[in-house]
Amino acid sequence: MTTGRDRLRELLDAVLDENNTTLGAMAQGAFASPYHFSRQFARGTGESPVAMRRRVLLERAAWQLSGGAAVTEVAFAAGYESVEGFGRAYHRAFGHPPSATAADTRTRWLPAVNGIHFHPPMSLWVEGEPKGRHDMDPTSLLLHHDVADTRELLASATDLDDEQFRRRRSGDAVLSWDGPDDSIASVLNHLIRTKEVWLAAIAGADQPGRGGDDPAELARRFDAVAPRWLDAIREIDRRGGWDDTLIDALCEPPESFVLGSVVAHVLTYSAYRRLLVRRWITSETTGESTEHDNGDPIMWLRTRG
Template structure:
């Protein structure tokens, strides 16, 4: 992953920018002529810029109305000059007037048909539609997600008892887990990567730029875990709530740009997190064989302690 953004994502951002209501404004946002902008955008999405913007803003309007916003404020936010014009467009698109929009937790569709599967996701994010598949709160994925965060915290607290030399010592025979992350040859680097991977994937899911890299001493890592952990769980709960495990994420942080199925992203993070946690546990046991507080990182034991 890099800090560079792919061209299609830049074009999409220009289309959805709140200040870009016309084709000319969209094109100016990426320093292009309207003709070349429209041609490049349509080639990449199969839909004209104006058409996609209109559709996605109607999807956003449906979400806003379901959350209790007034028809008037939603119509203005969607770029319509009159409430009547907005109501006609909304009714044609969804088959019911804006005033009849149900609350968010119902099964009523909030996405309109599209040739490219690109849809609105609050606040202004883009998703490629997949086959909806929900998950229960207590399935293995949910347990592994919570266990990963709790076990990371346990290891960080244990690392606070290590000397600086033990914490940062380069370990012989340590592996490079993923080539783009670089070496993970110390307790410090492995713990840092445990948290960093969630920070970067959340940025990808949110369509944001690569986040800054925080400190890697134990207090800094605990603070970063406190910040990223709840956001990580909230994001996954939202994916699950809307049945989005099969959705495809267009990752603007990769070079070249790549797409990933969201379910595979979560599986990826959990797989390498488990490896990193066990590697840190092994190194800590080397330094302090009598440290029983480390446990064995077993989800069975973790769940027993919680229930």
């Protein structure tokens, strides 16, 4: 028997409520603790509640600016305490300052792991899967599970102290050019950097710098790269480009890679690293109240419903 409740819809409503400007307020609006609210929301959407609210409000801001709204008004409506702070966030997201937003019909959606976007005047639009791709397609399932599972591991790592997080363990280099996978910190860093590097290669961008590897910085980097990674794969799938060849000038000497094999490569080593770091995190938290699953995509899929 069903109660008729749509729990994910309730969580989304709590995030987008104009009055819920903090994680605590969002959780209270959903009748949950901040911890369980964040966990439920991330499992259902693949994105943290704070990150989704920030992104959707920036998408709304772009729509408002394109209609002639004043930057100051839009900045405060989006929850920013200053126009300068809003301007910096807007420029990072869209690649240009708020004042340069054109009144045209270009998409103002930012990359999102879940296809959930702002829809005027204050609704949501859920982008469908590309034609020919279905949630139960194994590739789609593995891609989304990889992102959700990595996010879960990053959240679990915040329960560790610095000694546990950086403790050297018996781990070989999974890929020689990455360096050793011998600590929770190094494995999580490699999980994120792999996507950063391959995205740069696909986009023809410069080699990305090596970001920090403390838990907060790893989470920030992951929030930045995960939606771009899924967005790039959606675009490849839309145009049927899986057998396109990438000439990677970031390699020395340059090498060629078939795009389908690049995604298979990332998923293969990511799966191993996620299982490895999960085992290490579990060994550090055995007997504590922290919840851990076993990383099985079957169980992950069940929790999404």
